[in-house]
Amino acid sequence: MMKVMVKDGKTLNVKTFDVKEEEIDDYTTVLELLLKLREERDPSLVLRYSCRMALCGSCGMVINGKPRLACLTKVKSLGEKIMVEPLRNLPTIRGLVPDLIPFFQKYRSVTPHLIGDEEQERPTRAYTQTDNQVKRYLQFNYCIQCGLCYSACPIVATNEKFPGPAAINVAYRYSADSRDRNPQRVLKLDTPEGVWSCRVAGSCSFVCPKGVDPSLAIQLVKSSLLRGGKP
Ligand code: SF4
């Protein structure tokens, strides 16, 4: 018998469910289990999800103390007791659903897209890149904006002005792109509340479900600032 505890981030109530071994198999994910519990035992469970395949980034929650995607986490990998809570460092809307607006406001504040020059605005040719130019930003491009890194970050927890790992990661991704012409994006992060707040705990990279290394992106932004600006 397995115990599954689900904490409502708004009321702080914890509901406990006994789950029999026969109810899960080797492939059952936490998301599937929560949906089953909602359908069969407690229709008041509130959660958010969409793709069920680690693409949309909407099912982030803290599972046994670690921010994870519920659709990517196998129940059998978690032991006899499972505690599920909403993401930390964000307000809860209801149940297990975090309010991601503060996360996306910071993400948007770094201009997370290419800014070209006038010629690129009215392109007359393809702006091709070499393999090495693509490699400079490729791994940072795999972010799905799930917010797990934001939830895991100890600096976000103590400094609400810190943009957070995902925002700095995407700032690096576009600034390191040979087609980008926006030096301001990283210069705006050159403040005590910006990249210099990071103490390299590395928890962002540890929890990222897509293999992105936002901690490395933050250090690369610091390095480029020390060398004068754009990566
Ligand atoms: S860097 Fe990773 S953990 Fe952070 S938002 Fe992107 S995919 Fe999620």
Ligand code: FES
């Ligand atoms: S439901 Fe889309 S990432 Fe989990």
